[in-house]
Amino acid sequence: MRRRVAEQIEQAQQRAEKMTDFTDRLKALEAEATTPHDDVWVRVNSAGLLLDIAFSDRALEGTADQLSAMVKQVYQDAQRKVAQAAVEFAQQEMGDDIAGRMRGDYESRLGELDEDDDTDDYRDGLRGMQWNR
Numbered sequence: 001m002r003r004r005v006a007e008q009i010e011q012a013q014q015r016a017e018k019m020t021d022f023t024d025r026l027k028a029l030e031a032e033a034t035t036p037h038d039d040v041w042v043r044v045n046s047a048g049l050l051l052d053i054a055f056s057d058r059a060l061e062g063t064a065d066q067l068s069a070m071v072k073q074v075y076q077d078a079q080r081k082v083a084q085a086a087v088e089f090a091q092q093e094m095g096d097d098i099a100g101r102m103r104g105d106y107e108s109r110l111g112e113l114d115e116d117d118d119t120d121d122y123r124d125g126l127r128g129m130q131w132n133r
Helices: 002-027 064-094 096-110 121-125
Strands: 029-034 040-045 050-055
Touching: 002 029, 002 064, 029 064, 040 064, 050 064, 064 096
Parallel strands: none
Antiparallel strands: 029 040, 040 050
């Protein structure tokens, strides 16, 4: 009985360590997006929070409404990209249950993650996700 309890305690500790490692690695995930001509560029963290933004001189030549639309679009693109990467990472590391919960949380805020709109010019300018290590 004691041996069984000791094994259960060890298994629980291993699961806790795995979850801590998973969480730390997930927090390090970042993604960036840009317009096709690099007029606006953004970088977000795994929570979708803006970490950095940059504008080209050409972006500043347009109207405020045009700049606002570009910023909104690339920000959403970066959020969606980091969400997709986080769900894929969770799938690989933790399995269907946790990945499904994460997908549901992200989709409640961002809409369908697998949505792919080929007519969206901004998505053509996406850059890949990166790990901040």
